[in-house]
Amino acid sequence: MTLTLPTLLRPARSTALALVQVTLILIAVALICIPFADLQLHQVDPWHELGLIGYGLITPHWSDVTVLVEAVGLTVAFALLAVTIAVPLGLLMAVYFHWRWLRMLAAAIRSVHELFWGLLFMQLFGLSATTGLLAILIPYCGVFAKVFAEIIEQQPPQPGATLDPASSRLLRYAYSLIPQALPSMLHYVRYRFECALRSSAILGFIGLPTLGFHLETAFKQGQYSEAAAVLWLFLLMIASVRYWLKPVLILPWLLVSIWLLPANPVPVSLDLAWQFVSVDLWPSSLRSGDWAGFGSWLWRLLSEQAIPGILETLYLTQMALALTALIILLLWPLASRRLVSGPAWTGGRFILLVLRSTPEMVMAFVFLLLFGPSGLPAVLALALHNGGLISFLIANGSEIDRHQQQRPDDPQGLLRLAYLENPRQYPAMLALLFYRWEVILRESAMMGILGIATLGFYIDSAFSEIRFDRAFFLIIITALLNIGVDAIARRLRQRYLPQTSRSSDNELT
């Protein structure tokens, strides 16, 4: 097996060989990134801190229950209201997704992380309900638009063909494709609500009073029992969504959510908003038509912040991607009934539940306490969270015998894993990994907020220095990077994994 470029570009005779080649490239790229990325261990004795955190995890404790209940309420309220508003808007966008500008708009708004939206709106609306809602609502609109459009595209066109072609597009969709696609869309909304709970919680990291706020505060003060109480509560909340979010309860919950929202402390003035959008976000040199000045502004920003930020973000992304693959290969067999049973299976499922339910941001924060500020915590957190999520989907997929491939004389144990289950799940695993690539990039950019020198670090600094023009420019750069990686991932998927179905992958966007 020689790894020269021409052999890689030629479709191999064996699919396994092609998949192995893609994997090797993935690993090679990650290895190349290692010497360039900042992976220094700052903490001298992580074991001591780990011991304290571990002790905190088994002794969760919280004194003021009302504060915690309020934080849970707000976390749910933001998530529920944002999803409730984003779903119809996203659906409307999905109906008109044949408009190129709308597709581009959807791609643009979902390529900016919730926290960056949060930081932007905070300048206008302060630490308010509006900021929290918009920060989740806007990117989720873009995601719903794309995923709903994909689900609708998969529906058979015959029912729509019988309708009067003169009726409006929206009406035709409402009577044919949307009802057809409804079960898949509802399934996706349910999954997405879980994501919204995570998004809502981590908005606490920029100051909104959700669970993440208390988590960060407790961790920062070294109160690990308090932090653990918040974390366990959050995991319990995610694991039990289907019990407390029944369809009949949605309306009461919505009313409670509205009642729970904090009042807007900053009166929204239109002048101020207009000033922010038309003036503050743009460099003064550009506004005054000083092209030389703009050139030097651009050059300084690119060379001092954007390019180092992009590189660090990419290094961490690629390392996290390869490590995610490794973690999936190790973890998913532990959660599949085809390979393990009894307590081992339950244990595997529990590990995956914790990994996929804990937001990357929270994990990274814990690792930062252990290893000090470097790329290492980010890479570990991204790989563990995404590895847990993909492992969960792969394990589920392996338990369904979709094509009735099982034979009574199939091997068991390790050989079953090596000869049957892994080769069968591998294409799906790689496809999911490519789907997740863009998400990992977005998250690793965002982790700069924790002090790791990715794009988010420069964005966060620009906001705190009240240099909105810089922040805005860097956010656009981040978004473009995201869109670029997404396009590459799509190409790779189409080229190497044409056989993996799209419908099951919506869980990941």
Next chain:
Amino acid sequence: MTDSTSITLSPADQQPEVIAEPPLLQLRNRSLHYGNQTVLCDISLTIRAGEKVALVGPSGAGKSSLLVVLHELAPALTALCPQNGGLVEVLSVYQNMFMGGLQRYGTLASLWNLVRPLPSAVAELESLAARLGLDEKLWNSVDRLSGGQRQRVTIGRALFRRQPLLLADEPVSALDPLQATSLLTYLLEQHQTAVVSLHNRQLALELFDRVVVMHNGKILHDGPSAELSPEQLDELYRYQES
């Protein structure tokens, strides 16, 4: 099937006593249900070493289920050739056939074989692939093969099991008649005992020494193929259709 017909139906437990071999597989009044559907109904059947048994009957007669039940009796002695093949799509023809020999090579060698094919196994499987007309495809993954080629890979895995008993479910249904006859003959040569389900009645009479006709989960006829003419067999089929 309450009416009796002109054909003499030999009772299932009345085996031809010509062969002195001890019973290899034996079923006594065996039934099998999926939910409330009966797929095997009170089956009694004895297979002796050295017998070549053709299993015929329309789709849904219970042939596949009977093979599953027979496999449970002696899994360690059996080379299985199921209808679905159970191939692993992304792996090569070589690896898919090698899977028949996993027990012989052991865990470590078999794991290493995925990284670097074992030279001894390569030599063996190259000649086997040539016999199956797959020598050009040995290193192609199975997802790039035609239906007939895939079926030959399944046969290859069964042959590489190197066991005395063959239990095969429609092993040559996707092959052209010439190839079907040739490969079925080869399969029967390579196994001391064989129970093979078939749709092709002519092949059943020509290549096998005993024919079992199934219908609705029951054995309708069981006897030496020499005592059965093609017309009689056709009539048994027609009897089922009425």
